[in-house]
Amino acid sequence: MLPSYADQNGKVHGPPKSRIKSKLFGYLRLIISDTKTRNLFFFLLLNTSFAFVELVYGIWTNSLGLISDSFHMFFDCTALVAGLIASLIAKWRPNERYTYGYVRAEVMSGFLNGLFLVFIAFFIFSEAIERTFEPPEIHHERLFVVSVLGFFVNLIGIFVFQHGGDHGHSHGGSSHGHSHDHHGHSHDHHGHSHGGDSSSKIFEGIFLHILADTMGSVGVIISSLLIRFFGWHIADPICSMIIAFLITLSVIPLLRDSGGILMQRQPKQLDKKLPDVYRRIQQIPGVVSVQSPHFWSLSSDKYCGGIKIEVSFNCDPRYVQQTVRSMLLQIGIQEVYIQVDFPSGVSL
Structure with missing residues (x-):
């Protein structure tokens, strides 16, 4: 057994392996303690296991549709892992360097995962076009069973993340405000700590991925039936094209929304509300004009901004x-x- 040691500050540390094990168990307890992250973790285990099954059977049956669907499931697993990690990081407290905290981890994970999915969709589509001209021989009797099992795995995911992954927000925390008056101008900085869920983008993206997976599984089932009863081997690459299209389709909203947040776009939920607020502000007695309005999304459920009156x-x-x-x-x-x-030129 390795001995403990003390650092220069006198703090006692255990063996390195013991500390790593302790941290891993700590993260595992944190994951299990929350309903959403617990559901995410167990579905990750189920999805990863079945992705390996699909890959092995896809190679065995020489089915591009099944192989491509297994790769999609693997990339969904990276989405699940990224979502799990981002959910934990988003809970880290703010510090002097990251004064807003780490809530944008969910946006970063969603955007990067979206880019990976677009890449794999392009790869599947290009391979499917090549197989369209030379359809391979496929063992449809093995393909059908695995496809149906994959469909049921995805149905579990849809149920879990649609019914157990709601995006409720709790308004907790504290609020504070202060104002100070100088010669010619006054400032007010109001911080409202939002104790709600900052992971809605994560679970929204995961649900879209699983939904596309489910439709892809349906496509593989249909192609295996067409091959079995009609001998249409071209159905497999066509199915792969459909899967690639569904992957891209499911990723577009995630890339658009997360990209908009990273580019500091005004929250689209406020596009119609802010002009009305500006109009109401100008109706306040004594207000001359509204200047330099800047509003952005810190994360998918928290908005910040500044305005000059x-x-x-x-x-x-x-x-x-x-x-x-x-x-x-x-x-x-x-x-x-x-x-x-x-107004300029006027002093107290």
Whole structure:
């Protein structure tokens, strides 16, 4: 047994293997303690096991449809792993370097996984075109059983992530606000800690992947029946093209939304709400103009931003700040920086 040792600060550490084992068990306990991550973990084990079964049977039966579906399942497994890791990282607390915390881990994992899926879809599609001109001999009697089993595995995933992976938000945490008045302008920075679920993008993406997998399994079942009863071996590469198309189709929303967040796009959920808020702000007594509005998604369920309000000299800046903050919180912006300025050339 390896001895423990103390570092330069006097903190006692156990053997390296013991510390790694302790961390792994700690992460496992954290995964099991939450319903969503627990469901994700067990479905990952089921999906990975069956992906190996599909791959072996696909090689045995010489079915590109089954092989391509197994690769899709493997990439779904990477989505599940990335989602699991991102769910854990997103719970890490903010620090002096990552002042917003690590909630964008879910966006990064979704975007990167989407790119990988587009790549594999292109690979499957190009291989299917080649096989269209030279359809291979396929053992359909072995293909059908595995395809049906794959379909039921995906049905389990759909049930788990549609009924057990709802995107409820709990508004916990604390809120604070402060304002200070200087010569010519006043600021208000309101931070609202949002204790809700920051993993909605993860589970939305996983559900889309599994749904595409299910449709792909249906395609493989249909192709195996066509080969068995009609001898249409060309049905296998056509099925592969459909699977590739479904993969791409399922990934587009994930890439669009996660890419928009990474590019600091204004939250699309607020596209119709913000213009109305600007109009209401300008109707506040004493407000001259609304300037420099900037709003973005920190993660898929948390919005931040800043706005500058120019007011007349006889206006109460604190009243304007509180009113504007209330309007923005009503449409879901949890953290906002409000700057209230007097017209240029006017001083207190």
